[in-house]
Amino acid sequence: MSVIYDRVVLIGLGLIAGSMAHAMRAFGLAGHVAGYARSAETRDTARRIGMCDSIHDSAAEAVAGADLIVLAVPVSAMGEVAAQIAPHLKPGATVTDVGSVKQSVVQSVGPHLPPNVHFIPGHPLAGTEHSGPLSGFASLFQNRWWLLTPPEGTDQQALARLRDLIRGMGANIEDMEPGHHDLVLAVTSHVPHLIAYTMVGVADHLRRVTESEVIQYSAAGFRDFTRIAASDPIMWRDVFMENSEATLDILGRFTEELFVLQRAIRMGDGPQLHEYFTRTRAIRRSII
Template sequence: MTRLYDRVAVIGLGLIASSLIHAMRRADLAGTITGYDASALHMAQAREDGLCDMLADSAAAAVQDADLVMLCVPVGAMGGVAEEIGPHLRPGATVSDVGSVKRSVIDAVAPHLPPDVTFIPGHPMAGTEYSGPRAGFAELFDGRWCLLLPPEGCDPQALRQLRALWTGMGATVEEMEPDHHDLVCAVISHAPHLIAYTMVGVADDLRRVTDQEVIKFSAAGFRDFTRIAASDPTMWRDVFLNNKDATLEILGRFTEELFALQRAIRTGDGDMLHDYFTRTRAIRKGIIEAGQDTAAPDFGRAKTRPGE
């Protein structure tokens, strides 16, 4: 693999950043990698693990010579970081990010960047429920999508290089428009996360069913919800606050449909329920055919089938 960038700066050294770094190293895509994180603990861990070639004392210091700057902080922190690094960016540098929301990040970041810098927002569609510099691994992006959202008139060479970086890290790149991105993600990720958080919160609240019972008997269904609802609180707070409109729109539709199903349960309309539950099967089939999940059954437990 050709080296694509001589100097890369990574701001925010969490799950996505550390995966990025491991993935760039695996394919030798970057020369020197300089990191910075606002958390003293994460800086100490990064130092101990030798995660980066260099650690800087500030975001501004980290970016000064960089050909590529990757913003890997929570969505709500992107604007502040951009404001800080703006004056220190090298002319001709590319700035990108990995935030889960795009419109608000673009609005917060773009105004702070000098005109001789190319900003190409991005969003890798991969993650786990863990966070911090020790959660990352080189294979996180393998076989996953990375969405890039180049603005109109984006420098084609800079875009080609960033696409090559993501491809080199194992991802498949697709371009998308920011508002559409935010709506798609509200459907497939943001609303489902809020719903899972809510359901786990209800279980936790319910006095007549003890936590012990919830934990002990948690089967497929709820167990998957608890996994989703274990995701990083800061990251998700920022996602919801920054993708407010799309998330609220999808939640509105969700509530409407939920009411219709509740009414069917209350009135005993079994045909409506059966039809609804039959229709939703088709999407699952599509996902398996598209290779986005395994068709192997979920056994509702840690152990897998012997022989697997």
């Protein structure tokens, strides 16, 4: 594949940035991949494993001369990082992010950026329960979706180039309005993570009360279902802090459904449970 950006800089060197660095270098998509993370330990690890072509000790130094800047830090840090790098951006550069929430990132990053750079927010729907600089791998984005929320009037050339990079890393792209993104992700990712964390909490209570070995001997259902509860607590704290409106909406709907099922179980209403599971199984099967 051909080089799409001469110089890309990744801010934050964890799972997503690390995977982008590995993918861009493996597929020859960038002339030079630079990196910066706030913690010296993370920068040292990134240097040691050769994650990027260069690792810098300041964000300002890292972004100098960059054609594409990728903000890959926790969502709550996006605005602060944008403010740090804004005075050092090359005119005509593109800034994107990979945050799991979009409305709050648009609001926290956008106002800091000068008008002569292109800001195209994004979110790869790809991840694992691991985090940090050692967790990235080149194939993370293969055949996964990467959502973009380009604001109205986005420069079409800048957008086309970013799309080329994302496709080059193996992902499929869809454009979405930020508010719609946050609602869709609340249903498909955010609330499921919350429920998984909660199930682990419930199992822990049970274990304390009964001294049974719920977790150790847990059935595959529990282990599969709660795998995502091993995800990074900072990332997920931020997701719920920054996407509270959509999360609370979906959580309210979820609770209502749960009460319906709870009542059906209490009343011994087998036909209602059967009808509910038949309907939702058909929906689930039609999705994948």
